[in-house]
Amino acid sequence: MSGPVDPPAFGHSGLQWKRDFTTVTALTLSTAAVPGLRADAIVIGVAKGAKGPVVAPGAEAVDHAYDGRLAGVLETLGACGAEGEVTKLPAPSGFKAPLVVAVGLGAEPEEDEAYDAEVLRRAAGVAARTLAGSRKAAFALPVTDAADAGAIGEGALLGAYSFDTYKEQGRNARGGNGKAPLAEVALLGGRPRDKAYKAAVERAVAVCEELNRARDLINTPPNDLNPQAFATIAQAAAKEHGVKVQVLDEKALAKGGYGGILGVGSGSASAPRLVKLSYTSSKADKHLALVGKGITYDSGGISLKPAGHNETMKCDMSGAAAVFAAVIAAARLGLEVNVTGWLALAENMPSGSATRPGDVLRMYSGKTVEVLNTDAEGRLVLADALWAASEEKPDAIVDVATLTGAMMLALGSRTFGVMGNDDAFRTAVYEAAEEVGEAAWPMPLPEHLRKGMDSATADIANMGERMGGGLVAGLFLREFVGEGIPWAHLDIAGPAFNEQGPFGYTPKGGTGSAVRTLVRLAELTAAGDLG
Numbered sequence: 001m002s003g004p005v006d007p008p009a010f011g012h013s014g015l016q017w018k019r020d021f022t023t024v025t026a027l028t029l030s031t032a033a034v035p036g037l038r039a040d041a042i043v044i045g046v047a048k049g050a051k052g053p054v055v056a057p058g059a060e061a062v063d064h065a066y067d068g069r070l071a072g073v074l075e076t077l078g079a080c081g082a083e084g085e086v087t088k089l090p091a092p093s094g095f096k097a098p099l100v101v102a103v104g105l106g107a108e109p110e111e112d113e114a115y116d117a118e119v120l121r122r123a124a125g126v127a128a129r130t131l132a133g134s135r136k137a138a139f140a141l142p143v144t145d146a147a148d149a150g151a152i153g154e155g156a157l158l159g160a161y162s163f164d165t166y167k168e169q170g171r172n173a174r175g176g177n178g179k180a181p182l183a184e185v186a187l188l189g190g191r192p193r194d195k196a197y198k199a200a201v202e203r204a205v206a207v208c209e210e211l212n213r214a215r216d217l218i219n220t221p222p223n224d225l226n227p228q229a230f231a232t233i234a235q236a237a238a239k240e241h242g243v244k245v246q247v248l249d250e251k252a253l254a255k256g257g258y259g260g261i262l263g264v265g266s267g268s269a270s271a272p273r274l275v276k277l278s279y280t281s282s283k284a285d286k287h288l289a290l291v292g293k294g295i296t297y298d299s300g301g302i303s304l305k306p307a308g309h310n311e312t313m314k315c316d317m318s319g320a321a322a323v324f325a326a327v328i329a330a331a332r333l334g335l336e337v338n339v340t341g342w343l344a345l346a347e348n349m350p351s352g353s354a355t356r357p358g359d360v361l362r363m364y365s366g367k368t369v370e371v372l373n374t375d376a377e378g379r380l381v382l383a384d385a386l387w388a389a390s391e392e393k394p395d396a397i398v399d400v401a402t403l404t405g406a407m408m409l410a411l412g413s414r415t416f417g418v419m420g421n422d423d424a425f426r427t428a429v430y431e432a433a434e435e436v437g438e439a440a441w442p443m444p445l446p447e448h449l450r451k452g453m454d455s456a457t458a459d460i461a462n463m464g465e466r467m468g469g470g471l472v473a474g475l476f477l478r479e480f481v482g483e484g485i486p487w488a489h490l491d492i493a494g495p496a497f498n499e500q501g502p503f504g505y506t507p508k509g510g511t512g513s514a515v516r517t518l519v520r521l522a523e524l525t526a527a528g529d530l531g
């Protein structure tokens with residue numbers, strides 16, 4: 001099913017596509033003693049204790065060099081240990097590193113309890129972002145097990161991310177906040193020779209590098225990232241990591257009867273693509289299919305979005321970016337599971353050849369859809385990809401999409417909704433998200449909302465009741481999932497793109513939402529703990 005390999009067709013930004021699409025931050029475990037450590041900064045944790053700030057475990061050497069008065073020094077500097085708080089102080093004399101950065105960890109845990117992994121991840125992210133412009137930092141945060149080391153590593157790698165491809169002087173120049181990302185992170189407090197610690201750090205590196213690549217793709221302006229360019233990038237990455245890749249171009253899509261993807265892409269000068277990434281393991285006995293919405297720009301089409309609603313719509317391929325990242329990460333980690341990723345790529349534009357409200361599309365499944373609103377395009381491309389994924393009879397399907405503004409209204413900008421055709425599977429997906437530190441919430445698919453999509457002309461319309469719009473979209477997708485396959489739908493419209501300031505390890509712009517959940521789902525499937 002593979003079409004010709006097209007060269008990237010870039011727009012008018014002048015970008016020559018030299019960016020390597022990987023993070024520049026290196027991560028290692030170290031047992032170096034803190035005073036002699038050559039670095040630009042030592043990162044420590046400070047928690048909110050009952051009687052003021054408390055220095056977190058990991059910072060003993062620093063506290064010792066301050067004659068055990070570090071908590072008092074921090075209090076004098078105004079620190080209280082709140083999450084997100086950053087206090088900088090000069091390192092004590094005798095230290096090779098000049099600077100100590102104390103990051104807030106929130107309330108001190110009860111005795112015998114460890115700091116929550118997500119608290120550590122966020123604190124590491126804050127520290128890494130604060131240290132932009134520095135070359136090397138040593139992280140001396142509390143580590144009780146390998147999972148903590150992994151979480152701190154993730155936070156550092158994700159927090160260090162910055163996107164400056166389009167700043168006048170290139171990625172390492174003085175664009176953005178004027179500083180290059182932190183280049184090197186040494187993780188203290190772990191056991192570099194311990195298998196579990198090594199694996200945790202390797203996992204953090206693979207997942208975060210791919211997640212940061214997803215962020216790059218999301219942040220890339222839509223005149224440079226059209227469906228063809230995205231497909232070309234996916235092909236290159238797949239080749240590099242031993243993942244099989246097949247690309248359906250517009251001719252192959254027409255031949256195959258992919259009416260949903262073609263209908264959405266028909267208004268654009270850049271033709272749509274369906275990319276299939278297949279990672280297979282010789283030790284796998286389970287198969288997980290991932291499907292991503294990849295609208296490289298959503299203008300709304302003929303049902304044009306008004307100004308104020310289209311400026312961030314380059315983010316509408318975040319689902320496909322997440323699926324892409326998760327498949328490559330699974331390959332890099334050598335997970336013992338087969339993972340197939342489907343990227344449904346199209347640009348939704350108005351033109352003389354665009355799909356009109358009132359048109360009927362014949363979908364890949366054979367069902368007909370009356371398009372009442374061309375801005376409800378995500379469900380159309382996903383419908384074709386879900387049906388294609390279903391034909392392989394995987395053990396489970398998870399789709400990811402910036403699907404509805406309604407989900408944002410329901411859950412806000414940091415939480416994604418989880419829907420599905422199987423309550424136990426939906427719960428498992430929601431729990432996997434929680435486990436990796438992604439905010440998610442289960443949502444229902446109320447049967448009574450289905451009739452709102454009844455069409456006088458076709459089998460179904462692509463729009464229904466306005467109320468519960470996110471659930472209506474989920475009900476539409478359900479019609480295109482093969483009988484008996486557990487399926488979950490993640491609507492990431494809220495958390496995919498951060499329009500506000502950075503927080504924790506989340507930057508402004510593309511966030512890489514759902515990548516960590518998808519990787520965790522692949523791991524759970526490999527272990528036979530899912531579906």
Ligand code: BES
Nearest residue numbers: 298373375376377402403404405406493
């Ligand atoms: N891509 C949008 C959803 C979206 C909105 C994502 C805001 C991220 C931020 C989607 O294609 C869309 O336009 N959905 C419509 C559906 C409606 C016409 C039924 C919506 O949510 O308004």
Ligand code: ZN
Nearest residue numbers: 298375376377
């Ligand atoms: Zn839309």
Ligand code: ZN
Nearest residue numbers: 295298316378
């Ligand atoms: Zn959209």
